[in-house]
Amino acid sequence: xxxxxxxxxxxLIGSQKTFLFMKGTPDAPMCGFxxxxxxxxxxxxxxxxxxxxxxxxxxxxxIKEFAxxxxxxxxxIDGEFIGGHDIVVEMARSGELQKKLGN
Numbered sequence: 001x002x003x004x005x006x007x008x009x010x011x012l013i014g015s016q017k018t019f020l021f022m023k024g025t026p027d028a029p030m031c032g033f034x035x036x037x038x039x040x041x042x043x044x045x046x047x048x049x050x051x052x053x054x055x056x057x058x059x060x061x062x063i064k065e066f067a068x069x070x071x072x073x074x075x076x077i078d079g080e081f082i083g084g085h086d087i088v089v090e091m092a093r094s095g096e097l098q099k100k101l102g103n
Contacts, residue, residue: 005062012059013076016049018101021063022073023054030054033085034073040092046101077101 013019018041024030026038030052041048053060053072060072067074067081075082077100082088091097 001062001065005058006066009059009062009066012049012051013079016047017078018046018048019076020048020050020073021053021059021076022050023052025052026050033071036085037073037075037088040088040097044092044098044101 012021020026020034020037020041022029022031022034022037024034026042026048029035029038038050051059053063063072063074064070069081069084071084073084073088075084075088082091082097082100088097091100
């Protein structure tokens with residue numbers, strides 16, 4: 001991955017305690033999995049930053065390499081990659097996500 005793209009991704013992740021790479025926006029998700037993660041975060045009252053990967057093909061492909069994770073959405077908390085939709089939903093169900101968020 002080229003350094004400028006890595007720096008951009010790291011900057012986005014570091015811009016908020018909780019950051020979501022998703023398809024669409026929190027108010028208008030463009031896939032069911034992105035909608036599912038935004039619904040979990042909303043239900044927990046989490047403030048978070050987001051990036052619409054549909055707006056930038058380089059970030060869309062780069063984030064997969066960055067996290068070594070093939071799908072989107074991708075959730076980060078305190079700069080740490082947490083996972084995608086299924087992991088986030090299961091962590092919320094078990095209470096583990098709330099602990100990570102400090103809720």
